[in-house]
Amino acid sequence: MSLKSLTKDWEPMSYGFLDASAKREIRRKTLKAIAVPGCQMPYASREVPMARGWGTGGLQISCTLINLQTTVKVIDQGADDSVNAASIRRFLSRVSGAPTTMDTLKADLIQSRHRIPEEKLREDQVLVLQVPNPEPLRPVQPNMSIARQMHADADYGRMWLQLYEQIVRSGRVMQGASYPSLVHGRFVMTPSPIPRWDVSKMHMAKHLTILSAGREKRLHAVPPYTRVEPLVFDDVPYQVEEHQDLTCARSGAKGFFMNEIPQDDGSSTYEVSDSEFGVKTIRKGDGEPVEIGATWYHAGEMTQ
Amino acid sequence: MMDAPQIVKTRPLLIARNVSKRYGAVQALQDVSASVYPGEVLGIVGESGSGKSTFLRCLNLEEDPDHGSYTLDLPDVQGNLFDLDRYARRMLCATRIGIVYQNPHLGLLMKHSSSGNVAERLLIAGERRFGVLREKARDALDASEFPLDRMDAPPIELSGGMQQRVQLAKAIALEPALLLLDEPTTGLDVSVQALVLDTLKKLQQERKITMVIVSHDLGVIRTLSDRVMVMKGGQVVEEGLADQVFQDPQHAYTQQLVHAKL
Amino acid sequence: MTVLDVRGLTKGFTMHHLGTQMGAFEDISFALQAGEFLLLKGKNGAGKSTLLRTLYRSYLSQGGEILFHSDHGVIDLARAADVDVSFLRRTEIGFVTQFLTARPRVSAQDLVAEPLRLAGQEPTEALRAARHWLYTFGVKEELWAAYPTTFSGGEQQKVNLARALILPQRLLLLDEPTASLDVHARAALVERLGELKAQGTAMIGVFHHPGDVAALIDREIDLTPNAFQDEDRKDVAI
Numbered sequence: 063m064s065l066k067s068l069t070k071d072w073e074p075m076s077y078g079f080l081d082a083s084a085k086r087e088i089r090r091k092t093l094k095a096i097a098v099p100g101c102q103m104p105y106a107s108r109e110v111p112m113a114r115g116w117g118t119g120g121l122q123i124s125c126t127l128i129n130l131q132t133t134v135k136v137i138d139q140g141a142d143d144s145v146n147a148a149s150i151r152r153f154l155s156r157v158s159g160a161p162t163t164m165d166t167l168k169a170d171l172i173q174s175r176h177r178i179p180e181e182k183l184r185e186d187q188v189l190v191l192q193v194p195n196p197e198p199l200r201p202v203q204p205n206m207s208i209a210r211q212m213h214a215d216a217d218y219g220r221m222w223l224q225l226y227e228q229i230v231r232s233g234r235v236m237q238g239a240s241y242p243s244l245v246h247g248r249f250v251m252t253p254s255p256i257p258r259w260d261v262s263k264m265h266m267a268k269h270l271t272i273l274s275a276g277r278e279k280r281l282h283a284v285p286p287y288t289r290v291e292p293l294v295f296d297d298v299p300y301q302v303e304e305h306q307d308l309t310c311a312r313s314g315a316k317g318f319f320m321n322e323i324p325q326d327d328g329s330s331t332y333e334v335s336d337s338e339f340g341v342k343t344i345r346k347g348d349g350e351p352v353e354i355g356a357t358w359y360h361a362g363e364m365t366q
Numbered sequence: 367m368m369d370a371p372q373i374v375k376t377r378p379l380l381i382a383r384n385v386s387k388r389y390g391a392v393q394a395l396q397d398v399s400a401s402v403y404p405g406e407v408l409g410i411v412g413e414s415g416s417g418k419s420t421f422l423r424c425l426n427l428e429e430d431p432d433h434g435s436y437t438l439d440l441p442d443v444q445g446n447l448f449d450l451d452r453y454a455r456r457m458l459c460a461t462r463i464g465i466v467y468q469n470p471h472l473g474l475l476m477k478h479s480s481s482g483n484v485a486e487r488l489l490i491a492g493e494r495r496f497g498v499l500r501e502k503a504r505d506a507l508d509a510s511e512f513p514l515d516r517m518d519a520p521p522i523e524l525s526g527g528m529q530q531r532v533q534l535a536k537a538i539a540l541e542p543a544l545l546l547l548d549e550p551t552t553g554l555d556v557s558v559q560a561l562v563l564d565t566l567k568k569l570q571q572e573r574k575i576t577m578v579i580v581s582h583d584l585g586v587i588r589t590l591s592d593r594v595m596v597m598k599g600g601q602v603v604e605e606g607l608a609d610q611v612f613q614d615p616q617h618a619y620t621q622q623l624v625h626a627k628l
Numbered sequence: 629m630t631v632l633d634v635r636g637l638t639k640g641f642t643m644h645h646l647g648t649q650m651g652a653f654e655d656i657s658f659a660l661q662a663g664e665f666l667l668l669k670g671k672n673g674a675g676k677s678t679l680l681r682t683l684y685r686s687y688l689s690q691g692g693e694i695l696f697h698s699d700h701g702v703i704d705l706a707r708a709a710d711v712d713v714s715f716l717r718r719t720e721i722g723f724v725t726q727f728l729t730a731r732p733r734v735s736a737q738d739l740v741a742e743p744l745r746l747a748g749q750e751p752t753e754a755l756r757a758a759r760h761w762l763y764t765f766g767v768k769e770e771l772w773a774a775y776p777t778t779f780s781g782g783e784q785q786k787v788n789l790a791r792a793l794i795l796p797q798r799l800l801l802l803d804e805p806t807a808s809l810d811v812h813a814r815a816a817l818v819e820r821l822g823e824l825k826a827q828g829t830a831m832i833g834v835f836h837h838p839g840d841v842a843a844l845i846d847r848e849i850d851l852t853p854n855a856f857q858d859e860d861r862k863d864v865a866i
Contacts, residue, residue: 214453295494571731
């Protein structure tokens with residue numbers, strides 16, 4: 063027996079960038095997070111060649127899950143072609159050799175910032191969401207030790223009070239993105255800053271969602287077929303952004319989440335926020351053989 | 367020592383036995399016992415440092431005594447409440463015990479709306495209908511004689527007397543079995559003090575809430591209490607019917623207190 | 629039928645700040661039957677009011693027994709638990725003074741009707757009875773719905789009497805209820821006391837002018853021998 067037989071050859075970099083022990087820790091914490099849906103699990107959060115706050119949490123999950131057979135899609139606020147999305151996609155591909163795609167239907171692993179694709183995800187797909195602030199109680203309880211006790215006690219009165227106050231002051235719930243949601247009837251989580259439009263997509267979804275905050279060193283998960291219920295009063299219905307009647311100026315798609323494009327004359331036009339979905343819609347309109355998957359929303363209404 | 371009750375067969379709602387608490391060298395409470403019957407108002411008098419407020423905080427389960435027992439005779443509330451875990455304590459305090467502190471900052475979220483402060487209790491108890499929350503908050507504020515056109519104003523913008531009314535509304539919103547009052551009118555102007563006392567008296571008569579009120583002000587205790595307990599140096603030196611303690615005080619310290627009253 | 633059996637009752641006051649004891653009365657014994665009216669006599673300071681307050685447990689006795697034959701059996705008021713005393717004060721033992729304990733924002737008629745309501749009488753019936761007694765004691769009708777906190781002393785006294793006497797009780801302690809009462813109200817009071825007496829209420833009274841109630845008096849107890857110098861003790865009265 064020699065040292066050489068016990069150790070691996072030197073390599074300039076570990077597969078998937080993170081070293082094996084870092085990946086093992088993340089796998090363990092991810093399993094824990096899946097076992098206790100919505101519960102935040104602390105993890106070490108290693109350094110990656112990207113600044114904190116730019117998706118390091120999501121990147122570490124992706125680096126851990128990736129292998130040569132994983133087709134990766136990366137989106138940033140719905141777009142595959144933004145600088146950030148393109149950089150992360152290229153990085154993941156270079157450190158793992160994994161194939162990449164922009165098509166939601168063809169992806170195995172989707173890392174996303176602030177959106178969930180419009181096409182329904184399947185049981186074999188994993189969605190990784192980048193989370194800036196994983197603690198939904200932070201606005202009502204700045205002391206994180208007490209916040210953890212509150213989670214343990216399911217003490218969410220203050221969260222509800224927050225909603226009450228918003229309705230009293232503004233006549234409606236003002237919370238836009240990061241709408242606090244109850245997972246599996248037990249833990250309140252922040253679903254990352256996805257619009258309210260997307261929160262319902264998590265409810266009883268077929269896919270696994272992993273939400274990871276690199277700077278805050280916490281991750282939580284929504285396993286497949288798990289209840290995700292936005293906190294709402296029984297008599298004040300949950301309202302999504304009013305994009306039902308908007309039409310995409312480029313693709314003609316209607317009834318999906320839109321980006322507003324301000325015009326010089328003060329008016330606005332709209333483009334579908336899920337860029338690849340828009341691209342596919344245009345191609346299909348041009349008669350190309352493009353497959354568009356079933357969407358969560360149909361004619362602007364959530365289908366279940 | 368008086369005989370055990372012969373005629374009244376109902377059990378006391380609250381029984382505290384031998385509650386003791388020490389802070390370093392200071393014995394804040396030494397074997398303090400008390401019982402309060404349903405609908406009764408127990409007044410606790412004593413000067414600062416007598417342990418009366420510490421005792422009240424123990425009754426509100428926010429302070430852990432070194433030893434002693436505390437029971438409430440309520441359906442599905444069993445055993446020594448000092449043994450309850452954090453979760454059970456919180457639920458019990460939120461649903462069965464109301465408290466009004468001398469300092470409104472202790473009892474209120476100063477920048478939330480007044481109605482929201484009241485609604486929080488109901489939210490903790492599981493109410494999820496906005497309309498019902500509004501209605502019940504309004505009712506509780508109304509019962510505390512809070513001007514309803516100000517119900518959504520934050521306490522920080524209100525006068526001291528109004529802040530105490532918000533605390534009171536919050537305390538009674540869930541119709542608690544026990545209402546604890548810690549110097550509820552101390553620090554208020556005399557005229558405002560009279561109005562708050564007046565509200566308390568009215569509530570007590572209309573709702574027959576069991577109360578424990580702590581004050582160094584004999585007038586306040588006299589106005590509200592059926593029975594009085596006098597504390598000094600962490601111990602109970604005298605207790606009895608309110609009129610008896612005030613008209614025929616037995617202990618030297620009580621006599622001194624009563625005589626010092628203008 | 630015996631209502632009250634007082635045996636060897638002794639009361640004095642310990643004044644800790646002076647380090648002295650002051651005796652009020654010693655070893656008083658008497659029995660009182662249902663429907664009997666007992667007058668307490670004695671010089672000013674003889675301890676008449678002190679005895680009444682001791683019987684009511686506003687003062688704590690220092691010795692002896694106050695055996696009260698209640699609906700719930702015989703109980704020693706000198707040693708009874710506070711809750712029992714409170715209960716009996718609500719149901720069986722009345723104490724009538726010339727002073728009203730007015731309560732904020734409770735109207736005269738509600739105040740008077742309260743003992744009946746607490747005893748379980750139907751509210752409109754209780755209110756009707758309350759108005760009757762306010763009328764009988766000569767309280768002006770326009771004051772019935774007003775708050776007695778603002779009334780003159782004389783009107784308050786009448787409201788107080790109406791309230792104290794509306795519900796027949798087993799034992800009534802009267803501490804100079806006629807003092808400064810006008811002729812009409814005094815006559816109404818005497819008539820009401822006679823009525824209650826006929827219904828079996830036992831009474832012990834202190835009167836400045838016993839002549840007012842002469843017709844009702846069955847027996848007298850003179851407390852003078854144990855002269856007690858300072859009845860209006862400033863140090864214990866609030």
